[in-house]
Amino acid sequence: MKLINKKNKTYSQVFHVFTEEEWVKSGKNFNRNISNFFTGKKHEVFIHTHEEGIAYFIGLGKSTLQDFEIQQVAVKFSQTQKKNLHAVPTLVVADFMNEKQFEELVKGFLNGTYHYPFEKDHAFWNPKFELHFENLSQKKLDYIGQKTEALSSGQTACQEWLNKPANFKKPDTLNSYLKNLAKKYDLKYTVFNRKKCEELGLGAYLAVNQGSAYDAAFTILEYKTSAKNAKTFGLVGKCVLFDTGGISLKNPDNMHYMKSDMGGATAVIGTLIYTAEMQLPVNIIAVLPITDNAISENAFLPSDVITAYNGKTIEVLNTDAEGRMVLADALSYLAKNYKTDFLIDLATLTGSSVRMFGDTCGALFSNNEELKNLLIKTGDKTNQRLWGLPLWDIWKEDILSDVADLKNISMKPIGDCIIAAKFLEQFIEAHPKWAHLDIAGVAFGNVGYAKEKAATGFGVQLLTDLIENYH
Structure with missing residues (x-):
């Protein structure tokens, strides 16, 4: 156009x-x-x-x-x-x-x-x-043309990868795409296989990956600007390519929709594309812990105790709470190895957030009032809305374990999206500006281009607007 x-x-x-x-x-x-x-x-x-x-x-x-x-x-x-x-x-x-x-x-x-x-x-x-x-003027029209095509490229990539059937997006397929993306946009590309993850001690991520027929692919993409004094955004996207629930098997009804459990990662990918296309004066460190959550003789089990990257031990009570496991290592790895001004993770994490908000908004948790308000304001502006929920310390009591530092779920049938956020907070290494976005209800749903539920593109316009206007 x-x-x-x-x-x-x-x-x-x-x-x-x-x-x-x-x-x-x-x-x-x-x-x-x-x-x-x-x-x-x-x-x-x-x-x-x-x-x-x-x-x-x-x-x-x-x-x-x-x-x-x-x-x-x-x-x-x-x-x-x-x-x-x-x-x-x-x-x-x-x-x-x-x-x-x-x-x-x-x-x-x-x-x-x-x-x-x-x-x-x-x-x-x-x-x-x-x-x-x-x-x-023609100058303004040229700029609008550049922006809108860059956004379309990012959002299309987000939707395309989320919509792909499970057998079309194995870890090696996605990583090949990311490697080519890195070449195209001059991004620094790093990937850790299972052996390297073991050496690094990424135990929470490996616990989920150990049941997979495919090698680990803990992936890091870095976009760097030449602009001085640029802000650095740390982005983590949950990237479970298909989620069976593992040994804690999901109900088979609508399980085909679990190809959408990488909605956080696709939002991050789309954001990287837009940022690179527009050459925004920011730095982005993106961590995508790529795996599936499969059932096999090697799959992790309820009652396993896992040591995460930051040394904290986790008692696994439910293998279907795998998203917070991979995010835990991704967050702590990013926080320990990179200096970032903001740390934001996105994940299709809990049914709890879906039951609470449906497809109206994502659940937002943050330890920083300024970042929280900025995300809410940006969500309202882009119609990719978020609503803040509490991170009170009383919720941590429900994930304290008798045999480990933490449990990966609470045994109470309430507030699981809050429990998950409180769990993740234990792995941000005291980062002062962190936000967790549970987008389970908004990343995949009813859309005008498909008969059944499909990718909405949620997160791309939210993050790109945030990064473009707050750097």
Whole structure:
């Protein structure tokens, strides 16, 4: 998609974008019959064909709408009108739109082209498609074009890897992709196999991996800027490629959705792509503890006592609480070996967060009020919302063990997402600015491009906006 600041005399395809209020003001300039079918309500689309071509009337709803709502409308328009759109120069008529609002519109057009498996077969990806918008200079349009394509690249990668069937994303497959990604964007790439993990003492991660038919792949990707005094973000993404629950086997109903248990990692991957594409003046250390949680004669067992990377011992009461095990080693490894200004982990971690919030928001835990508020504010801005929950020390009492330092679950049937966060806090090595995002309910769900649940792309816009505007 090319964004161009010019106006031809005629266009065979025009997008007229209106809020309800703008339509009341401007609707009188159009054919009266259009008013019988179009009012400007959110997601409303009216297609008007005439001798010169086709005009699409796109409704945004009330003028009080937030910027992300423009993106929502554009996503749905892109998805539902795919077969009708032509790859031709197209005029956008939206005189009320400012730079940010137009950016959200273009984001939505591009993000709405996604389907699995992804192919650039949408009109918006055709080189002949041009979006003409007079309200902004060519310089600003070029920048918006760069940003929106970079975001689309990151979000598409996030969704694509989360949607892949389990047999299409084995550890070696994903690591081959990450290695190529590192070459493309000049990232430092490090991976530890099982033998190296044993030497390093990554015992909590290895406990989960030991039942796998595939070698360990504890992976680190580093993006470095040349900018002076740049902030460093430490990102950890849970990367369990498929979660059977291990010996504590999950209910088989809907177990096929457990291909989505790497939603934290895919959000981090998408963020790295955007950051590298835009060459943001930040540093990122990303740790992806890649494994599956399988059942075999070597699988770890309930009652096992494991020694984690930081020396703390863990009594395993449930092997389906594997995510906090791999995250524990990833967090402590990152905290002990790198100096970061912020430490953020994302994970599709608990059913508890799903039962609490459904698909409305992720559960947020942080030991730093400033970071917590910043994440909530960014979530509201991007519509990738988070809600803060407590980390009171009283919750730690429920994970103290008789035979180890900690248990990996509480035996009480309450607050497991809080218990998991409290468990992870024991492995951040007293990092002063840490946040844990439990995104189990929002990373994979109902989407417009699929009949069943699929990847939402949650986390990419949240993290990229945070990093881009707070460095």
